[in-house]
Amino acid sequence: MLTPLHKQLLNDYQRDFPLSTTPYRDIAEELGISEHEVLEALTELYEANVITRIGPVIPPNRVGVSTLAAMSVPKEDIMAIAEIINKRPEVNHNYEREHHYNLWFVIIASNQAHLHHVIAELERLTSYSIMSLPLLDDYFIDLSFKLDFDDC
């Protein structure tokens, strides 16, 4: 069960996390509570698997290159193919979606040659072709997420 403190930490600290020697104490002071309470609440959020981490979000294509890849595969093969794809460390999201292009994943590589190599390898291993849709423009790359706790 999320407490008001949990919700506040989730909504208000997705960006501009303090870059000071004592960031958790700074947050505690802003909220008028003890540093211990902040550390405890964040630990609880980790343990409840609500947050993946406290850390940076790095825009795509700033270091290295990435692409959104799509495949059209028979429904009965999708698990097996997803498994092959997930084995590549360069793949960092992989979703089944409702469409004849039903498998969608992101590939991140160090450079274009590396990216092409990964695509070719995955095509070879799965025997399905990949539609590669690299990013051309970001209209919004901020991954912070406004949580609406009433929208249940």
Added chain:
Amino acid sequence: MIVDGWDQKLLEAIQQGLPISPRPYARLGDLLGLSENEVIERLDRLKQIGLIKRMGVIVKHRSLGYLANAMIVWDIPDHQVQEVGRQISEFEFVNLCYRRPRSGQDWPYNLYCMIHGKNRESVLKKFNFLEQCCQTQSFPREILFSVRCFKQRGAIYYHSDQELADG
């Protein structure tokens, strides 16, 4: 943009998560052989040059009950796509908005956005609101709801031929 080996190591380390302890940047520095101040200064610089887009709590939507997500794709004429993309990205419930290349007759779409919601209805409600506001109803588009998530993780760094890969 100048990023040296220390920056790379620092980004790699902090992507694993900032320690939850009173002096987290000092802990990170200990791991890397950097002083606490160096860690803070470097992170501050990486933020200023835009290599760190934001720094903070990274939430797992699915564990908060945001189980539905849809990727929406439109085919918008090239001369309008930037304007429409910027409009779409203004909505609070849109958390990604990208332009990507079209890919043949089979895939004429060039604008992508992602909408999360507690369920399908709530995603569709947000989508309909967005279409009305942005007047995009006349453009070809498709809504691709997610069925299953096979893999989801934050961007990670790894080394390949001594080069740093992307996050």
